[in-house]
Amino acid sequence: MIDTAYTELSSVLEGRLTRSKSELDQHGLSETWFPPTPPEAVAYPETTAEVSEIMKICHAHGIPVTAFGAGTSLEGQTLATSGGLLVDFSRMNQVLRVNDADMDAVVQPGITREALNVELRNTGLMFPVDPGANASLGGMAMTRASGTTAVKYGTMKENVTGLEVVLADGKIIRTGSRARKSAAGYDLTSLFVGSEGTLGLITEMTVRLHGQPEAISAAVCSFEEIGPAVEAVIATIQVGLPMARIEFLDAESVHAVNLYSGANFPLKPHLFVEFHGSEATVAEQVEMFGEIVHDFGGSDFEWAAKSEDRTALWTMRHHAYWACLALRKGTKAVVTDICVPISKLAEAVEQTRADIAASPLHGPILGHVGDGNFHAILLVDPNDEAEIKEGKRLAHRMAERALALGGTITGEHGIGMGKKSLMPEEHGAAWDLMGQIKAAMDPKNILNPGKLVP
Amino acid sequence: MIDTAYTELSSVLEGRLTRSKSELDQHGLSETWFPPTPPEAVAYPETTAEVSEIMKICHAHGIPVTAFGAGTSLEGQTLATSGGLLVDFSRMNQVLRVNDADMDAVVQPGITREALNVELRNTGLMFPVDPGANASLGGMAMTRASGTTAVKYGTMKENVTGLEVVLADGKIIRTGSRARKSAAGYDLTSLFVGSEGTLGLITEMTVRLHGQPEAISAAVCSFEEIGPAVEAVIATIQVGLPMARIEFLDAESVHAVNLYSGANFPLKPHLFVEFHGSEATVAEQVEMFGEIVHDFGGSDFEWAAKSEDRTALWTMRHHAYWACLALRKGTKAVVTDICVPISKLAEAVEQTRADIAASPLHGPILGHVGDGNFHAILLVDPNDEAEIKEGKRLAHRMAERALALGGTITGEHGIGMGKKSLMPEEHGAAWDLMGQIKAAMDPKNILNPGKLVP
Ligand SMILES: Cc1cc2nc3c(=O)[nH]c(=O)nc-3n(C[C@H](O)[C@H](O)[C@H](O)COP(=O)(O)OP(=O)(O)OC[C@H]3O[C@@H](n4cnc5c(N)ncnc54)[C@H](O)[C@@H]3O)c2cc1C
Numbered sequence A, B: 001m002i003d004t005a006y007t008e009l010s011s012v013l014e015g016r017l018t019r020s021k022s023e024l025d026q027h028g029l030s031e032t033w034f035p036p037t038p039p040e041a042v043a044y045p046e047t048t049a050e051v052s053e054i055m056k057i058c059h060a061h062g063i064p065v066t067a068f069g070a071g072t073s074l075e076g077q078t079l080a081t082s083g084g085l086l087v088d089f090s091r092m093n094q095v096l097r098v099n100d101a102d103m104d105a106v107v108q109p110g111i112t113r114e115a116l117n118v119e120l121r122n123t124g125l126m127f128p129v130d131p132g133a134n135a136s137l138g139g140m141a142m143t144r145a146s147g148t149t150a151v152k153y154g155t156m157k158e159n160v161t162g163l164e165v166v167l168a169d170g171k172i173i174r175t176g177s178r179a180r181k182s183a184a185g186y187d188l189t190s191l192f193v194g195s196e197g198t199l200g201l202i203t204e205m206t207v208r209l210h211g212q213p214e215a216i217s218a219a220v221c222s223f224e225e226i227g228p229a230v231e232a233v234i235a236t237i238q239v240g241l242p243m244a245r246i247e248f249l250d251a252e253s254v255h256a257v258n259l260y261s262g263a264n265f266p267l268k269p270h271l272f273v274e275f276h277g278s279e280a281t282v283a284e285q286v287e288m289f290g291e292i293v294h295d296f297g298g299s300d301f302e303w304a305a306k307s308e309d310r311t312a313l314w315t316m317r318h319h320a321y322w323a324c325l326a327l328r329k330g331t332k333a334v335v336t337d338i339c340v341p342i343s344k345l346a347e348a349v350e351q352t353r354a355d356i357a358a359s360p361l362h363g364p365i366l367g368h369v370g371d372g373n374f375h376a377i378l379l380v381d382p383n384d385e386a387e388i389k390e391g392k393r394l395a396h397r398m399a400e401r402a403l404a405l406g407g408t409i410t411g412e413h414g415i416g417m418g419k420k421s422l423m424p425e426e427h428g429a430a431w432d433l434m435g436q437i438k439a440a441m442d443p444k445n446i447l448n449p450g451k452l453v454p
């Protein structure tokens, strides 16, 4: 299909268009159980104007276009399931402007969160959204990513304030402003954030920055049972204690982390926590949290006082996904991602644990419990149909439970292909409305076709 | 036009449909300079099902439908400029559910913010968004309202988490969930919030609640000049001091407030501030703020220690609009509402002050400066074309300045009819995209036609 437009595209991209098998294959992989699905060609644009030209050509020829950031999304979002062109944003990775005084930055979408934070190191500012993986800002915006720090700093929804977007027909628009708030018409920024590349391609974005905390304190504590661990989190949230991170790992996840990272945590449910603030407020928060943990029968804290110890701790947490996969050789994951109202969190985690216990599959549970969000990493042999089916059955049960409890089927990973079948259950007729909006904005259905919408 | 559908509508509404002249006239008024524009009929639905029936009938007959909350919006948003039916939500004003544990509430859109807070009084929770006027929650959502407390608690954008909406054809959808975050598809909640009744009618909403602060401290201080007053605000924001309110009033506004509310403030630029938190954090914040004010040459504080004193203070502030109008008999206002990045605030306020000084009109300036948002209340004789023209000229200059500084033409009041002509300047091609979305969701253009979109 791409043949018709290949010459036109290569004249725009001057050598940055490829059909090399290795590059196609590399862009056809997914981090989870989806089968490899290479695109027909990969483009590496360097400017907004090039992206606009790409879209004009693909629009004219009806060629599917899938955007690619760092490729770490978990629901097959970057797989070119209808073939066509994959647009890799890795060369549009510059910080264009940092406004210290207003605490925002204008960046290109291909920059990764780690690279951005390296650039910010001497400004006293940081970009806090942290999905563990070293994802691109564009990809994070498009999955409405969050991660360990969302409980304090918000998700990409709260931290993207403006976009430059190339629409399906190549038109370039800007959304948002650098003001802190606006009532000037429809909130297009929020419409694009979370749209998984189905409505337009981000070529520039304005993001909120936050002050690097004066003091940071991180710690680990364990509980005898899941229930009290989660109840302690609920209590912490309900008293309004401003945690910067509060992560739950069940005994199975702890086991995986011990093996993978050479740690030595007791095989019990754990909380990994972090506080940010002034010396005085952090001390106050630590004390309050200590009392709550004590009330719920938790262990004493193990403190990560030094910066290296904290880095080691969060690296372990960030590697937990790989640690789980390493529990069994050749395994892939059906990753779940439910998010429920805080008051329902203990119920949701415990029932999920019980479901998995009754299944032949392994499924460590861990998550960003301060938001009511957790994952079971359901380990399956990708060549075993029955295991994949069982993984999907468990995932489906979790999603239905989340909905019954007033929650959502995905707190942060998005829909892609993996969760489409659950969209009618969560949204009913509102899913059709999403389809109508998609049809209005991309009538030829060339932007990441097959993902998210009906 | 309504005649064709009148019988059908009245059979749905059982006596809650009226064409009485007094009720039409009352619903045809605006708080600002727009000429009275009564609708053809007013409906008072009591249930979602009735709203759905209303929309089905109006859709079939192509009758324009304008929603009405409390009618306090400032850009003519509720004026039935194309005739048709006005849907008054005042009878859908119940609190349906308060979830203490998750700090949210489900309410009908007609409830006012004051009524909601009365209902919440004994829960320890509150709904903080405060536009001064006793607006309805539905109207506030639809203008993306904010007000004095947004600097700490956010605007309606941050505080509406889910909606039930009746679409143009009568279909009922639900958006959002009760989870704290979600990545499940397009953010329809955010699309509706701020859409001014042009995409659908809200029949139910889930809103975030916040804990009533343990300690509150409010104070007033004055400055010799506008510049240092605003610079003090900028410094406060930049050090990250969490103000609950920080309001600016220039000397003209202070004069108006003195006359209207019998106060006795010196005729200088003022800041009205409030801090919320624990006893300890409030004390710490007050001290830090005191130092900043001192650095910028501000006066000592006058404290409103008692709850009655605070109420009196904020009532004065909330009545400031009426106080300005009272400066000159028979006057109406062209209300401006720009919002700029914090670093540009002093520049924006001072240049606006200079513009007004060079004009024959009076225009007190005041605003929610913690967000970079302020208003000049340009006083005009509604029967004097030349004055209205001059008011609009000044307003236009302010809006252009806001855009040049990276800001927005409206921080919180919205577009309605009043700011439509500025939309292309702020949004360029993105305004056309808004129009496309509108056309997809309301192809017959019956929902508040003539407002917001091209
Ligand atoms: C070990 C591990 C842990 C993870 N933990 C978390 C977590 O805690 N929280 C969380 O939220 N996620 C997590 N994820 C998922 C993943 O990191 C996020 O989904 C992330 O946002 C994806 O970013 P990316 O740059 O890799 O995007 P990609 O995977 O490249 O793309 C994601 C989507 O965005 C689109 N896209 C990318 N760039 C653009 C652009 N410029 N314009 C338009 N569309 C674009 C793509 O088409 C695709 O639909 C984890 C993943 C891994 C592997």
Ligand SMILES: Cc1cc2nc3c(=O)[nH]c(=O)nc-3n(C[C@H](O)[C@H](O)[C@H](O)COP(=O)(O)OP(=O)(O)OC[C@H]3O[C@@H](n4cnc5c(N)ncnc54)[C@H](O)[C@@H]3O)c2cc1C
Binding pocket: B031, B066, B067, B068, B069, B070, B071, B072, B073, B074, B077, B078, B089, B109, B110, B130, B131, B132, B133, B134, B135, B136, B137, B138, B139, B140, B141, B142, B143, B144, B145, B146, B147, B148, B195, B196, B197, B198, B200, B201, B202, B203, B318, B321, B322, B412, B413, B448
């Ligand atoms: C003295 C004064 C001070 C003010 N100060 C502020 C301020 O500080 N900050 C601020 O943000 N605003 C302020 N305003 C403006 C006003 O209060 C806000 O715009 C408010 O949000 C309007 O709410 P309302 O209930 O009066 O809505 P209305 O004026 O009745 O309607 C507003 C819009 O919402 C639509 N609408 C209403 N209900 C529904 C529904 N159920 N479904 C769909 N659409 C609906 C209407 O069609 C209209 O487009 C002030 C106004 C006054 C008079």
